[in-house]
Amino acid sequence: MTTAREVRITRRADRRVTPWANGAGTTAEIATGAASRWRFSVATLDGSSTFSPFPEVDRIFTVIGDYPVSLDFGNAPTVIPRLSPTPFAGEDGPACVAAGATEAFNVMVHRSTTAASVDIVDVGTEHEIAADGRVAVLVLVLGGRLTTDLGSLEPGDCLLVEQGSAHLSGPASVVLAQILPR
Numbered sequence: 001m002t003t004a005r006e007v008r009i010t011r012r013a014d015r016r017v018t019p020w021a022n023g024a025g026t027t028a029e030i031a032t033g034a035a036s037r038w039r040f041s042v043a044t045l046d047g048s049s050t051f052s053p054f055p056e057v058d059r060i061f062t063v064i065g066d067y068p069v070s071l072d073f074g075n076a077p078t079v080i081p082r083l084s085p086t087p088f089a090g091e092d093g094p095a096c097v098a099a100g101a102t103e104a105f106n107v108m109v110h111r112s113t114t115a116a117s118v119d120i121v122d123v124g125t126e127h128e129i130a131a132d133g134r135v136a137v138l139v140l141v142l143g144g145r146l147t148t149d150l151g152s153l154e155p156g157d158c159l160l161v162e163q164g165s166a167h168l169s170g171p172a173s174v175v176l177a178q179i180l181p182r
């Protein structure tokens with residue numbers, strides 16, 4: 001059994017949209033952890049911009065929209081295809097060019113306190129998501145529909161597990177992101 005404090009749903013429509021630190025774009029925050037300094041968010045990308053540098057932060061960048069992007073860390077542009085989690089150091093503020101209006105899921109962790117992983121997973125008839133020693137586990141629905149202990153999730157909705165567990169059933173394609181203590 002879960003409680004709202006242990007497990008919660010964040011609807012796409014309820015995300016708080018804020019400008020990037022350098023003003024070159026916007027991000028919709030999904031969840032943050034103040035004590036261990038981590039964040040899940042979805043950035044809106046259209047055209048070209050430069051990412052803000054974040055010292056002592058590790059990032060995982062995953063294009064979840066319809067168009068790939070190119071990231072240039074100073075050597076040559078690298079095409080980041082859709083649904084391909086790409087880690088990099090937050091100190092690196094790459095130039096970004098989107099092939100069209102798209103979105104990217106971002107995980108940012110302070111490397112002295114936490115680590116992260118991101119996978120693309122297909123959820124079938126039944127699946128359990130548990131914190132089990134992790135700081136947080138996030139499920140972001142990309143396609144399909146999930147039914148959970150707390151209600152159903154549509155594309156763009158998220159389930160965050162910080163303590164305990166939750167049962168899911170699909171079918172759905174999801175981003176599964178984990179924050180791990182160091």
